[in-house]
Amino acid sequence: MANKSVSKTAGTKKSFVDRMGGQQFIVLIIVIVMFIFFSAMSPGFRKYTTVVSILDYSYYIALMAIGVTFPLLTGGVDLSIGTGLICYSLIGGLLVRQHGMPVAVGMIVTILIGVIFGIINGCLVALMDLPPFLATLCTCMITRGFGAFVVGGYGIPWPAAGQDGGWFRSIFKIQVGGQNIPIGFLWILLLVAIMSFVLNHTKMGRYTRAIGSNKEATRLSGVNVKFYHIMAYVICGLFAGLAAIAYSAIFATVQPGSGAGFEMDAIGGAIVGGVSMSGAVGNVTGTLIGVFVICLLKTGLPFIGLTANWQQIITGFVLIVAVLIDIFKRKKESGK
Amino acid sequence: MGEVILTMKGIDKSFPGVHALDHVDLEVRKGEVHALMGENGAGKSTLMKVLTGIYKKDSGTITYEGKEVEFHNTREAQDAGVVIVHQELNMLGHLTVAQNIFIGREFKKGIRIDDKKMNEEARKLFDRMHIDIDPKETMSKLTVGKQQMCEIAKAISHEAKVIIFDEPSAALTEAEIEELFKIIRDLRDQGLGIVYISHRMDEIKVITDRVTVMRDGAYVGTLITKDCTKDDIINMMVGRVIYEDPKTKNMTPKGSPVVLKVDHLNAGKMVQDVSFELHKGEVLGFSGLMGAGRTETMRALFGADPIESGDIYINGKKVTIKSPQDAVKHGIGYLSEDRKRFGIVVQKSVAENTTMADLDEFSNGPFINKKKEKKVAEKFVESLATKTPSVDQLVVNLSGGNQQKVVIAKWLTRNCDILIFDEPTRGIDVGAKNEIYKLMNRLAAEGKAIIMVSSEMTEILRMSDRIVVMCEGKKTGELDISEATQENIMNMATREIN
Numbered sequence: 001m002a003n004k005s006v007s008k009t010a011g012t013k014k015s016f017v018d019r020m021g022g023q024q025f026i027v028l029i030i031v032i033v034m035f036i037f038f039s040a041m042s043p044g045f046r047k048y049t050t051v052v053s054i055l056d057y058s059y060y061i062a063l064m065a066i067g068v069t070f071p072l073l074t075g076g077v078d079l080s081i082g083t084g085l086i087c088y089s090l091i092g093g094l095l096v097r098q099h100g101m102p103v104a105v106g107m108i109v110t111i112l113i114g115v116i117f118g119i120i121n122g123c124l125v126a127l128m129d130l131p132p133f134l135a136t137l138c139t140c141m142i143t144r145g146f147g148a149f150v151v152g153g154y155g156i157p158w159p160a161a162g163q164d165g166g167w168f169r170s171i172f173k174i175q176v177g178g179q180n181i182p183i184g185f186l187w188i189l190l191l192v193a194i195m196s197f198v199l200n201h202t203k204m205g206r207y208t209r210a211i212g213s214n215k216e217a218t219r220l221s222g223v224n225v226k227f228y229h230i231m232a233y234v235i236c237g238l239f240a241g242l243a244a245i246a247y248s249a250i251f252a253t254v255q256p257g258s259g260a261g262f263e264m265d266a267i268g269g270a271i272v273g274g275v276s277m278s279g280a281v282g283n284v285t286g287t288l289i290g291v292f293v294i295c296l297l298k299t300g301l302p303f304i305g306l307t308a309n310w311q312q313i314i315t316g317f318v319l320i321v322a323v324l325i326d327i328f329k330r331k332k333e334s335g336k
Numbered sequence: 337m338g339e340v341i342l343t344m345k346g347i348d349k350s351f352p353g354v355h356a357l358d359h360v361d362l363e364v365r366k367g368e369v370h371a372l373m374g375e376n377g378a379g380k381s382t383l384m385k386v387l388t389g390i391y392k393k394d395s396g397t398i399t400y401e402g403k404e405v406e407f408h409n410t411r412e413a414q415d416a417g418v419v420i421v422h423q424e425l426n427m428l429g430h431l432t433v434a435q436n437i438f439i440g441r442e443f444k445k446g447i448r449i450d451d452k453k454m455n456e457e458a459r460k461l462f463d464r465m466h467i468d469i470d471p472k473e474t475m476s477k478l479t480v481g482k483q484q485m486c487e488i489a490k491a492i493s494h495e496a497k498v499i500i501f502d503e504p505s506a507a508l509t510e511a512e513i514e515e516l517f518k519i520i521r522d523l524r525d526q527g528l529g530i531v532y533i534s535h536r537m538d539e540i541k542v543i544t545d546r547v548t549v550m551r552d553g554a555y556v557g558t559l560i561t562k563d564c565t566k567d568d569i570i571n572m573m574v575g576r577v578i579y580e581d582p583k584t585k586n587m588t589p590k591g592s593p594v595v596l597k598v599d600h601l602n603a604g605k606m607v608q609d610v611s612f613e614l615h616k617g618e619v620l621g622f623s624g625l626m627g628a629g630r631t632e633t634m635r636a637l638f639g640a641d642p643i644e645s646g647d648i649y650i651n652g653k654k655v656t657i658k659s660p661q662d663a664v665k666h667g668i669g670y671l672s673e674d675r676k677r678f679g680i681v682v683q684k685s686v687a688e689n690t691t692m693a694d695l696d697e698f699s700n701g702p703f704i705n706k707k708k709e710k711k712v713a714e715k716f717v718e719s720l721a722t723k724t725p726s727v728d729q730l731v732v733n734l735s736g737g738n739q740q741k742v743v744i745a746k747w748l749t750r751n752c753d754i755l756i757f758d759e760p761t762r763g764i765d766v767g768a769k770n771e772i773y774k775l776m777n778r779l780a781a782e783g784k785a786i787i788m789v790s791s792e793m794t795e796i797l798r799m800s801d802r803i804v805v806m807c808e809g810k811k812t813g814e815l816d817i818s819e820a821t822q823e824n825i826m827n828m829a830t831r832e833i834n
């Protein structure tokens with residue numbers, strides 16, 4: 001008889017919004033509303049070229065954000081992705097520019113260095129028990145200095161379109177009849193689909209969430225927690241490497257010493273998209289949508305006459321709201 | 337009882353400052369339920385953790401199915417068929433029931449996890465256990481009792497040959513314990529060896545075949561349950577017989593004033609129109625099944641959850657309680673049932689935890705008076721007989737029962753007039769339980785008013801002057817101790833369920 005009373009309450013009805021994916025759905029609507037708003041406010045915004053430039057701008061942030069979703073889900077964070085991205089791109093670009101290696105080799109090296117730093121971060125956190133914030137803050141500084149050191153302080157231009165090796169820029173953008181086609185977006189969608197699958201239907205993803213939910217319990221269940229914890233950072237590093245490629249392909253030159261703050265756009269996107277700072281809750285589809293909120297703010301605000309300073313202030317407020325929503329949701333869950 | 341399946345011999349284990357196990361022996365046969373008993377901190381959990389590879393033993397041998405073994409982690413133990421259901425619940429609140437049960441060994445289709453199959457298998461397990469839980473439900477949405485059942489389902493699903501239950505009943509209602517016993521008897525009849533750790537004497541007599549007793553990390557002896565009495569076991573555990581007699585009449589002084597009056601309190605679904613009075617010097621028991629809304633009522637009263645409507649009067653004056661700070665200001669202290677989450681900071685020392693609720697008392701301006709803190713903490717360690725090498729020990733290293741004593745000490749430092757004890761003796765051994773009972777009686781005699789929420793019927797009958805019974809968020813009865821019996825309390829506790 002006690003059973004009955006519980007199963008009655010167990011089948012809680014889901015609201016329309018929940019069925020549509022909860023926060024993701026709301027954020028998607030916000031993205032659309034923002035787009036309509038900026039289009040209505042500024043004629044310059046509703047041009048095809050603007051859409052392409054927003055997308056251009058979104059690739060490296062989206063890639064970083066997809067990656068950092070994994071450490072976030074374990075309850076950690078990776079602050080090194082921004083400066084890391086620049087560092088990996090500089091080293092890869094240097095090989096191409098000064099050592100005459102093929103662009104493909106430069107790209108592979110770029111990605112590999114990302115993976116290596118992912119392994120380093122993972123080991124610091126999972127094996128040596130450093131707090132993720134601290135560990136990745138350190139690697140953030142290391143990558144920043146290391147990148148600048150390797151190239152000797154000069155910016156590195158990866159081959160431009162039309163130059164020898166410039167083909168790699170067409171991974172993200174091709175020209176058809178004088179028009180730019182942002183095909184990079186398809187790659188992003190494909191990667192989101194793959195990582196979504198990884199997160200929701202494979203052990204890797206399941207254990208990533210499990211670690212964020214209760215690491216000790218996961219360990220006691222016989223899961224190789226250390227390995228999967230490291231892997232979350234390796235995935236993050238891999239995607240920082242991919243982001244480095246996207247960044248190199250979109251921008252003319254890569255400047256040493258830059259990159260600090262990129263990670264905040266990515267982490268912010270993930271949080272706006274519903275990834276919980278305390279782990280376990282969230283999804284890469286949400287992350288992607290959240291990234292577009294950030295990107296629209298960055299690209300849209302100048303069109304209505306607000307300066308870069310205003311962008312930062314407004315983005316900061318948006319993040320506070322997102323985090324508050326996360327906290328509010330958790331409170332509601334724990335306190336029936 | 338069949339042949340021997342597991343023998344632990346001369347197991348020794350030390351932690352810094354603590355000799356937790358001192359050459360302990362244990363033998364488990366197929367088809368028996370073997371009780372492992374001992375006071376808080378006797379080393380029961382540690383022994384089982386050594387067995388299942390969570391801790392590494394310093395010396396001794398473990399023989400399992402005729403071969404000497406050493407498991408290096410829970411995985412190896414599980415694969416060999418030795419599974420533990422831990423004292424502290426080990427669940428992943430964000431995952432579903434089925435995902436929890438099969439964590440670490442998911443069914444797969446290629447690289448894809450086959451959630452459908454996992455749900456089906458979980459459903460089969462629950463059918464086998466004759467319980468009704470939805471495998472797709474998120475774990476954190478279940479009651480503590482149901483979560484415990486899931487832990488057990490997880491253990492069973494491992495093709496286990498030996499299952500260890502470390503205080504499985506501490507969080508269960510009487511009805512759920514009945515279910516649990518049915519499941520355990522089933523498993524025993526299938527020829528499994530079962531180790532059962534509990535502090536509840538009645539259960540030991542009902543469910544177990546043999547009892548091994550430990551004291552202070554040492555092996556004391558093994559008895560056949562049906563040939564011994566409760567007193568024999570307690571004697572072995574603590575070396576003396578102790579018993580607090582049940583109360584037969586209300587001990588509150590005649591005409592003692594009402595210190596707390598709760599009038600038509602409403603707070604969510606679990607607290608509907610609850611009214612009661614609490615007198616000075618009284619122990620007011622709150623009885624009911626798990627999920628009856630008792631804890632929720634106390635949390636609302638303490639300002640931990642928002643109140644929707646209703647009035648609270650303290651000493652006749654109407655008060656507004658919006659937060660625990662308000663409650664503490666009005667002299668209310670609350671000992672949470674879930675000490676791990678709300679009661680203590682496990683990574684801090686005994687002394688720091690003891691003084692946490694009343695740090696002002698231990699500070700000179702912004703500076704904490706460490707000396708005074710230490711002295712007071714030591715006083716409580718002594719008066720509650722908390723087993724710890726020193727007050728500087730981290731609470732995480734104490735046994736479950738001793739952690740609870742630290743929580744009690746924490747609130748006693750505050751000198752609150754109204755103390756709410758929510759499941760105060762959950763997971764506490766007979767000796768310590770009795771000390772806590774005595775302490776509560778002493779506090780009541782000193783004029784404090786005490787509310788005691790308890791799911792243990794014997795405890796309610798032993799301690800309360802009056803009893804409030806709740807069911808499904810409503811108050812369903814109020815009794816004086818002189819008219820209370822198990823039957824009429826049970827009747828009231830199930831009144832709303834049909």
Ligand SMILES: Nc1ncnc2c1ncn2[C@@H]1O[C@H](COP(=O)(O)OP(=O)(O)OP(=O)(O)O)[C@@H](O)[C@H]1O
Pocket residue numbers: 351352354356374375376377378379380381382383423723724733734735736737738763765
């Ligand atoms: N990781 C640890 N570090 C230091 N001391 C420990 C550790 N684990 C246990 N102990 C100590 O070992 C002793 C035995 O603890 P254990 O948890 O086995 O007791 P128990 O018999 O299970 O008690 P309870 O009935 O309260 O659960 C205690 O004194 C405890 O403080």
Ligand SMILES: [Mg+2]
Pocket residue numbers: 380381382423502735736
């Ligand atoms: Mg124990």
